Amino acid sequence: MRLAITLCLCSCLFGLDVKKTENPCQSELIIKARKEGMRSIKPAELPQYIIDLWFCRKEAAGKRTMQLINKTTYEADQENSAKMQGFTSTCAYCASVSVVFFYMSKISGN
Amino acid sequence: MGYSSPKYKTFAESPFPSLGFLESMMFNFSFSYQFYSNARVGYSQWISFKSDKYEGEDFSRSFKYRALVIETFYFPMKQLELNFTLGPMINKGSISLATKQTIDAWDDLLEEFDNSGINVSASDEMTTTFIGITSSVGARYYIRPYTAVELQIGFMENYYNENNWSFKDQDIKGPNIDIKDLPVFTFGMVYGW
Numbered sequence: 001m002r003l004a005i006t007l008c009l010c011s012c013l014f015g016l017d018v019k020k021t022e023n024p025c026q027s028e029l030i031i032k033a034r035k036e037g038m039r040s041i042k043p044a045e046l047p048q049y050i051i052d053l054w055f056c057r058k059e060a061a062g063k064r065t066m067q068l069i070n071k072t073t074y075e076a077d078q079e080n081s082a083k084m085q086g087f088t089s090t091c092a093y094c095a096s097v098s099v100v101f102f103y104m105s106k107i108s109g110n
Numbered sequence: 111m112g113y114s115s116p117k118y119k120t121f122a123e124s125p126f127p128s129l130g131f132l133e134s135m136m137f138n139f140s141f142s143y144q145f146y147s148n149a150r151v152g153y154s155q156w157i158s159f160k161s162d163k164y165e166g167e168d169f170s171r172s173f174k175y176r177a178l179v180i181e182t183f184y185f186p187m188k189q190l191e192l193n194f195t196l197g198p199m200i201n202k203g204s205i206s207l208a209t210k211q212t213i214d215a216w217d218d219l220l221e222e223f224d225n226s227g228i229n230v231s232a233s234d235e236m237t238t239t240f241i242g243i244t245s246s247v248g249a250r251y252y253i254r255p256y257t258a259v260e261l262q263i264g265f266m267e268n269y270y271n272e273n274n275w276s277f278k279d280q281d282i283k284g285p286n287i288d289i290k291d292l293p294v295f296t297f298g299m300v301y302g303w
Contacts, residue, residue: 043303
């Protein structure tokens with residue numbers, strides 16, 4: 001069983017199509033993450049992105065690139081979810097009101 | 111990690127030593143998927159577990175509070191998220207006891223091979239299932255885009271019935287436990303994409 005799992009994992013790793021660029025910090029995915037934030041990377045692109053990021057860390061501009069990606073991601077997160085949209089505000093009101101009522105009833109002893 | 115304040119009345123009166131503060135600690139894990147710009151759906155589970163000795167035998171009791179949750183959120187400022195969670199629960203309680211005893215048939219068989227005095231362990235558990243609802247509000251601070259710390263305050267409303275336990279397919283009466291309204295405080299690490 002262990003051998004089967006190991007073989008399966010190994011075959012998955014060998015099956016990864018790793019694209020190498022001369023400067024890993026300039027790979028397509030790193031550029032995409034730098035422009036739109038790291039959540040723009042699709043799950044299927046994740047292994048390649050992690051590999052690019054790993055090689056990029058070792059470059060001179062690696063630290064700066066990662067800081068830029070983090071900054072862009074925080075900004076994109078806030079931009080996308082700055083305000084409640086559609087049904088989400090109703091859920092938030094329901095949750096808040098129920099929590100407030102629960103603790104008020106606990107404090108009042110009912 | 112969650113903290114709550116259940117009152118295990120029957121257990122408190124029983125020979126099991128109270129774990130005090132630790133008895134109120136629950137291990138919590140959850141998975142969620144963001145399907146909308148401000149909303150996630152997921153599964154969350156809190157586990158309250160205690161193991162001890164009862165009349166010299168291994169005893170354990172666990173309550174698993176399992177919720178399907180919808181979580182809505184927004185970012186009032188960079189890296190800080192406020193979230194609101196609601197969800198129905200299907201909970202499970204179990205009490206198990208493992209006893210060591212000598213069974214004649216096993217003894218006879220083992221004696222055939224020149225063995226003697228070997229205890230055979232028998233384990234069984236009584237279980238119950240009950241529903242509930244949970245709700246909480248919380249704040250999440252992103253240390254990195256994929257790592258955050260989270261603090262939540264909320265509650266669980268459980269519809270536990272002590273007459274609704276079963277043991278070997280028979281309906282039995284279980285312990286008198288007050289877990290109807292549980293305040294829950296949760297602190298956790300969040301890792302995700």
